[in-house]
Structures are given as C-alpha cells and as structure tokens.
Amino acid sequence: MHIDILTLFPDMFHGVLENSILKKAADKKRFTYQLVDFRDYSANKHHKVDDYPYGGGAGMVLTPQPVFDAVEAVKKEHVSSCPRIVLMCPQGEPYTQKKAEELAEEEHLIFICGHYEGYDERIREYLVTDEISIGDYVLTGGELGAMVVADSVVRLLPEALGNEASAKEDSFSTGLLEHPHYTRPADFRGLPVPDVLLSGNHANIEAWRRKESLKRTAQRRPDLLENQEFHEADKKILQEIKNNEK
Structure with a gap:
C-alpha cells in the first residue's frame, strides 16, 4: 500500500x-x-x-x-x-x-x-x-x-502487527466489544484473575470470553447488537444478561 x-x-x-x-x-x-x-x-x-x-x-x-x-x-x-x-x-x-x-x-x-x-x-x-x-x-x-x-x-496490513490474530480479535472486528484481558500476577492486591483463565481448558476459556464480550457489548454499546444474527447459544447468553439487569 x-x-x-x-x-x-x-x-x-x-x-x-x-x-x-x-x-x-x-x-x-x-x-x-x-x-x-x-x-x-x-x-x-x-x-x-x-x-x-x-x-x-x-x-x-x-x-x-x-x-x-x-x-x-x-x-x-x-x-x-x-x-x-x-x-x-x-x-x-x-x-x-x-x-x-x-x-x-x-x-x-x-x-x-x-x-x-x-x-x-x-x-x-x-x-x-x-x-x-x-x-x-x-x-x-x-x-x-x-x-x-x-x-x-x-495495523491491518499483513505482518504489520507482531501477532496477526490480534487484529482479528479487536473490538468491533467481530461486531462486538472485546472481552476483558488479564495478565500476571494472578492475584494483585487481593484482586484475582477469573479462575477459568487459569484452568488451561481452552473450550471453557473461549466460552467465557464470548460471554464476556456479549456482556460488555450489551452494557456499553447495545446499538452494536442490533441487526446482528446470533446463534442460539449467544441468544441464551444475551437473554440471561437482560434478565440479570432487571
């Protein structure tokens, strides 16, 4: 370019x-x-x-x-x-x-x-x-x-970022806000990292990240959820989020 x-x-x-x-x-x-x-x-x-x-x-x-x-x-x-x-x-x-x-x-x-x-x-x-x-x-x-x-x-050009997967997972790239991130230490001043991220279970970690991404989007940018098509699992999560906010 x-x-x-x-x-x-x-x-x-x-x-x-x-x-x-x-x-x-x-x-x-x-x-x-x-x-x-x-x-x-x-x-x-x-x-x-x-x-x-x-x-x-x-x-x-x-x-x-x-x-x-x-x-x-x-x-x-x-x-x-x-x-x-x-x-x-x-x-x-x-x-x-x-x-x-x-x-x-x-x-x-x-x-x-x-x-x-x-x-x-x-x-x-x-x-x-x-x-x-x-x-x-x-x-x-x-x-x-x-x-x-x-x-x-x-930053979206090939090889511009050290890890090209980073751009694909950015907020808005998926139509949603990005999930929360944590790094070391696992406990900082009594504030722990969620257990699931320390579990080593990648399926559970991905499920947690998806749920947190949906939750953050619903709370901060609900307009982004409009006109999107979601799988049944996502719809269930969004409904749970909505029910918890009542």
Missing part, C-alpha cells in the same frame, strides 16, 4: 508515522507514504490556498485549484493504481472498523486534510471517492483524523 497525505501541516505527522506500529510497518515495506504540502501547488503568487466564500459568511474556504493539482500530481506517480481519495470532513461517513478493513484492501490511498471553514464544494463533488468523519465534533483541521484512519488501516 502507498498512502499520500495532502496537508498544510506535514510536520504534524512525523511523530505518528515515525513511531510504534506505523514505523515498524514502514520498515518492513508493508506500506510507503508521502506527505504533500498542497500549498506548493498553489497557482497564486503568494501561495494562498483559501479565499472568502461567495455569498459572505465567517471564515475562509479552501480553493479547488491547489487540491485538484496536488491530487493529479500524486496520481501520476502511481499510474497503475486507482486510488481511493479520502476527504476528512465532519460531514462525512462515520468511521468504523468495517471501513478500516475495506480501506486496508486498497493499493493506494490519498487523504485530503482540510483547514479553515471548509472546502470548495467542487472538491467534495468531483474529486473525492470517500468522505470520512471520526466523530460528531469539529477539529481545527483534518490532520488528526487522517492520523487516526491511517493508523487503523496500516
């Missing part, structure tokens, strides 16, 4: 891309990336990338020319690919693990990080393939959102 990030503040990304899992994945050649300051593509003699909105209003709006030209330039560097062009925007599709898994299948991603009051609508309408929001709140710019999405996508 190759990722191009179009931003007015490329220095913001170095701490994220040059540490932890993303750095290890880049070192393993699982993905490459390029930080593109789209101000460099401005045709304005002062390298302006924003202007006042037609019709008046507060704030400045990103003009289409630098963004279109920057996207066209990076696409020419990867002519064999058909990139997904992602606009980071509070009006976009709410970001989910399912979307991360979808994007992880792509060869080329281009992120556009906005700033100021917003984008010229022609960027949204004629250039991008996806609009993504990481939450119902407004940030100063799209950079932090792009970091979140890039991290969640890259």
Whole structure:
C-alpha cells in the first residue's frame, strides 16, 4: 500500500508515522507514504490556498485549484493504481472498523486534510471517492483524523502487527466489544484473575470470553447488537444478561 497525505501541516505527522506500529510497518515495506504540502501547488503568487466564500459568511474556504493539482500530481506517480481519495470532513461517513478493513484492501490511498471553514464544494463533488468523519465534533483541521484512519488501516496490513490474530480479535472486528484481558500476577492486591483463565481448558476459556464480550457489548454499546444474527447459544447468553439487569 502507498498512502499520500495532502496537508498544510506535514510536520504534524512525523511523530505518528515515525513511531510504534506505523514505523515498524514502514520498515518492513508493508506500506510507503508521502506527505504533500498542497500549498506548493498553489497557482497564486503568494501561495494562498483559501479565499472568502461567495455569498459572505465567517471564515475562509479552501480553493479547488491547489487540491485538484496536488491530487493529479500524486496520481501520476502511481499510474497503475486507482486510488481511493479520502476527504476528512465532519460531514462525512462515520468511521468504523468495517471501513478500516475495506480501506486496508486498497493499493493506494490519498487523504485530503482540510483547514479553515471548509472546502470548495467542487472538491467534495468531483474529486473525492470517500468522505470520512471520526466523530460528531469539529477539529481545527483534518490532520488528526487522517492520523487516526491511517493508523487503523496500516495495523491491518499483513505482518504489520507482531501477532496477526490480534487484529482479528479487536473490538468491533467481530461486531462486538472485546472481552476483558488479564495478565500476571494472578492475584494483585487481593484482586484475582477469573479462575477459568487459569484452568488451561481452552473450550471453557473461549466460552467465557464470548460471554464476556456479549456482556460488555450489551452494557456499553447495545446499538452494536442490533441487526446482528446470533446463534442460539449467544441468544441464551444475551437473554440471561437482560434478565440479570432487571
């Protein structure tokens, strides 16, 4: 995978891309990336990338020319690919693990990080393939959102994680929140690890983890249980959880 990030503040990304899992994945050649300051593509003699909105209003709006030209330039560097062009925007599709898994299948991603009051609508309408929001709140710019999405996508790439099973068991990957985890010591300040996890009985451990995953989801994110199909065993567990809450 190759990722191009179009931003007015490329220095913001170095701490994220040059540490932890993303750095290890880049070192393993699982993905490459390029930080593109789209101000460099401005045709304005002062390298302006924003202007006042037609019709008046507060704030400045990103003009289409630098963004279109920057996207066209990076696409020419990867002519064999058909990139997904992602606009980071509070009006976009709410970001989910399912979307991360979808994007992880792509060869080329281009992120556009906005700033100021917003984008010229022609960027949204004629250039991008996806609009993504990481939450119902407004940030100063799209950079932090792009970091979140890039991290969640890259960790799904083959060999990016030390144990590839980890990603498959993450919260949301199964449609449920993940079960609780424990490690040594078995008793910490009088707080013991559940006996089943020390039993060595893998079938019982898996059954416990499934039940705890269902329980945690029902308590914290019941919306995730909607429109899911469950086996009879899961239905019985969910009913028990519901009865215990009465």
